[in-house]
Amino acid sequence: MTKPTAAAGEPPYLRIAAEIRRRIADGELAPGERVPSTRRIAGQWGVALATAAKALTTLRLEGLVEARPRAGTVVAGAVPAAPSRRPASAPDTAGPDRELTLDRIVRAAVDIADAEGLAALSMRGVAARLGVAAMSPYRHVPGKDELVLLMADAAFGEETYPAEPPEGWRARLELGARTLWTLYRRHPWLAQLGALTRPLLLPNLMVHGEWALAALDGHGLDPGTLFDLHVLVFGHVQGLAVHLEWEAHAQAATGQTEDQWMDSRAPALRDLAASGRFPVFTGAVAALGEHGYDLDLDKIFELGLRALLDGVAPMVEGVDVVDVVEGRGR
Template sequence: MAYGTAYKAHDKGPGNEMTEYGGTGDPARSLAILWRTGERPSRKGKPDLGVDRIVRAAIEVADAEGLAALSMRKVAEQLGVGTMSLYTYIPGKAELIDVMVDTVYGELPMPEEVPGGWRARVELIARENLALCRRHPWLLQVATTSRPPLGPNVMAKYDFELRAVDGMGLDEIEMDLLVTLINGYVHGAARGAIEAAQAEKQTGLTDEQWWWAHAPFLAKVLDPRRYPTAARVGEAAGEAYKAAFDPERTFEFGLRRVLDGIEAFVRSRD
């Protein structure tokens, strides 16, 4: 399947941010939480805590402070309850991240009809997934390829995206690979866009301000005879972007090429 999640073990991922890995929890317990098959009713006179409320609080923490700041204690503080009360509903952080991923995937629109054929459907998928990652940057710190949480929203997302490429003359494996390709492209583009946005937030400088601060010094040290192509292309790109990188233009250019490549592949099958 083309989706995954993040969990108990962790390591340094791209950009040296912390990446979570998982799949180590008990499958029966994890699936029961994801599908809400074993949730206990709230006790009379007690606040209705529950999985949904806990997960929403966890998403708020991760959105505001990043995945590294997420802990059961932090979520409990957000809710104004004792930490141990959370474990009645969710065994730990690994399972919590499972449900967080599945929950935010539920934000994706999945219309029954998308006018314009398969290109329009794939473009919608790409744009909505990019928007989702930008709303929840911590998604890129979650290993989301090989071990999916297998919750209802993950399954709905996978089914919707497969239906978008169904009827193109591809076999089932090619359909799965195509969905993986689209999501992989979006995650790469989202990473660059988020890094650019966070750089401005952390440094207080826009990309344009950063570029113009560095440009005069770069012009003095960059020898066009030694780096002729970099000097020529870099000057043109810097003038066009007013920065070293333009995330919006990069995404649009890349998406067109991905769609063109898919179209060429489909035509080659005729």
């Protein structure tokens, strides 16, 4: 985003609001699309967080943007499409002439979890969404626990892999990790379902595991190390993805976006910095200035994946760690 041309005597927040308003009017920002955060605005325009927040407040008062609990500040005017390859489903009001199937039940349940979180899911809610009697779904699935497993298997099955894998173990692992990240991004509740120590034994999740294991196979790794490295990569993806749903819950509970919450904690942050107990933290905060730190999970995912694969490369490629340190790696 470029800085708008300043009009004489016009406050900065109005110039920023005008530029975002133009982008909305020109269709560069579509209804339901997230607008720049206060921290991003502050960094791009070189203004204080308070000024950035005032610009968004101006647009909010005009009805052009709105804060949505599970999305942040977005362009107003339409409910955003569910982040999946199929369109978001409205409540299914099928009459008795349409047969209730397990597939329809699972799809309706996934839609509810995507929109409202897994805690909002109930068998009665699924029935209401499908327009059937409250007990009807029980003819196809025993209860919520079983339904959640079917939902997870369906969600993990939304992405597959090419018949011809990319060249090299690293490219294959990167594709596998990014594919899983895409699915967790699309369905944030997925990351809440299973601990690493108690994996979900689902056929479609096994597809992703098989892809990762095949990428590492054939490099002389013993079976235990093969599984350890697979779990390490999977744990990186799932460990970050957990925070997607946590943030959605926090927004729903507080009514604040992550940016608004951080802005409200500015006095506590200043107190910590002024205490003198945390010199590195204080120095880093001071260096960031008014623009602050913009925590971007997508960026951290890529940073962590690169660092993780750099670290395991000597093991996979059979390079002695001492040789790597001394520059003799092949």
